[in-house]
Amino acid sequence: MTDRERRGAKLGVGERRAAVAGLGVLAWLVALLWIFPFAWTVFTSFKTEQDAAAQTLHQGLSFGRYSDVSHSTSGTLSLQSAFTNSLVVVVVSTLIVLALALPAAYALAIRPVHRWRDVLFFFISTKFLPIVASIFPIYVYAEKWNLIGTRTVLIILYIAINLPLAIWMTRSFFMEVPRELIEAAEIDGTSLFNQLRSVILPITAPGIAATALLCVIFAWNEYFYALQLNFANASTMPQWVTTNVSTRGNFLAKLSAASIIACLAVVLAGWAAQKRMIRGLSMGALK
C-alpha cells in the first residue's frame, strides 16, 4: 500500500463548444431550481410578517425579523441558551471524538493491530444499528442517573454517533503519511504522543479539520436524541427553530430568520470544506 497518484485530469474529449455551453446553462438552471426553496427562505427572512404570509413585497426588506427572533422569549427557550447548549455539546463532543479517534486511527493505519480490518468493520457496523435498538436502555438509565435534560447525556451520545465515522476518516488520511517519516520517528524512539504531534498531525491537519467539521455538522443538526433526552433545560438549536412555529398569528418571516440563524455557520463551513467532505460521507471509501 503506497501512496497513489490518481488525478482525474480529464482532457477535453472533443465535445463541440455549443453543446458544452448548452449543458453549462442547463446545469445553472437545475442548480437554481434545486436551491430555490432555500433561497426563498433567505428572501422571506428579510420580509415583514404580512408580506411573508401573502408572499408579496410591499414593505421592503430589513433585518427586523432577525432581531425579533434573537430577543423573543415567547417560548421557554431563548436563542442565547439554545445556542450555548448547542455550542457546548458540539465542541466538547467533537474534541473527545478526536481524542479517541486519533490514537485509534494510528493503531489501525500506521502500526496496525492484528485483525485491524475486523476492528474497522466493527466500528462501522455500529452505524447500521438503528437508534431504536438502544434508545430505551439509554433512556431508562439516563432517567435513573438524573441525566435527562442535561448536556452531558447529549455529549455522551454524540461521541458514539460520530466516533466510527471519525475513525474511518482519520484512518484514510493517516494511510497517506509517508512510511519513511514514521519509521524514522520510531527509530528515534519517539513516543506515540510525540509521533502524532510532530510527524503525523502536521501532514494530516487538513484531513483532521475536515473530520472535525463533519462531526460538528452531524452533532449540530441532530434532533432525535436532543428531543427525547433533552426536552427541558438543555435544548439545542433544532428545537429552538421549531419553537418559532406559532399557532397564533403570522410566523413565516420569523421562522425563516430562525432557520437561517440555525443553519448559517454549518452551511458556510460545509461550502468551504466541500472537496474533503466526500471522504467522510463515504466512510473513507472515496477520495
Next chain:
Amino acid sequence: MTAAAAAATRTKGTARDPFSSAWRRRLPLLPALLYVVAITQLPFLVSIYYSFTNLKDKTQSLIPEPTRYVGFANYRQIFSDPFFRQAIWTSVKMTVLAVLLSLIIGTLFAILLDRKFLGQGVIRTLLITPFLLMPVVAALIWKQQMFSSLFGVLNKALNFLGFNSVAFISDHPLGSIVTVLVWQWTPFMMLIVLAGLQSQPAEILEAANVDGATPFGIFRQLTFPHLRRYLELGALLGSIYIVQAFDAIDVMTAGGPGSTNVPYYVYQESIGGGFRYGAASAYAIVVVVFSIIIATFALRVLSSLFREEARA
C-alpha cells in the same frame, strides 16, 4: 527473556516478544473500542432483555406494575399488529422511493457537473446546500414555505397557472416526506457519483474517443460499469440514513396516516407516548434483524471498494 532484554529489543525496533508488542499496538485503540461497545452494544443487549419483559416507564404509569418476564408475548403481539405491518410497508416505500429518486437525480447532476464550464464550482456549492441544512429546517422549509395551503409557494404557482390548490401534506403525506428526503439526499448521491466519474482513468476515455466511440457508447460501455460500484455505495449509505428518517416525519406529519415508518412507530409506542419499553424493545429487535440483513450487503460493497483501494 528478561524484561531488560525485551526493552532492549524494542528500542531497536525489532520487538520479538509477541505479547508486549501486540498490546503496545492495541493500547491506542482500546479507549475508542471500549467506548463504542459501552454506548452501542451494551444497550442493545439490555434491549434484548427488555423485549422479554413487560417493562413500562415508572414515571408515566399511575399504578406502578412490577416488571416481570413475559416470554415471547411481545414478539407474538408484533405479528398480530396491523399497524406495525403498515409501518414496515411505509418504511419500505419511503426508503426505496427516496433512495432511488435521489440516486437518479444525483447521477444526472453529477454528469452535468463532470465537465468544465463557467461557474462549475459555484453550481456545485449551491447544489450541496440542502444536504448541509438541519433536517428539521429542511422539513420546515417545505412544510411552511412550499407545501402550505395557506402561504405555500407551490399553491400560489398552481393558482397562478389556473389550477386548484392541493393540500400536499394531508393528501400526500408520504410523497411530501419523500420530496424533502430527495431534496436533501440528491446532493449526497451527486458527490459520490461525481467522485466515481472523476476517478475514471482519462487515458481509456481518450483512447475510446480516438477510436471513434460515440459519447453514449462510451457512457454505456465504460462509464456505467465503472460507476456501478459507486451507485451501490451511494444507495446503501443513503439507505442506512433514510431508513431511520425521523426528523422530517416528526416535523411534517407527526406520524399521521400513511407516513409512520418503523422507527417512528417504535418511538410512538415507547418514549413518544406509549412508554411500553418491553413491547417497544421487541419491535426494535425485529428492526435490528432487518437492518443486519441490509447491513450485510452494505458492508460487502464497502469492503469490496476497500480491497480495491488496498490494491491500488
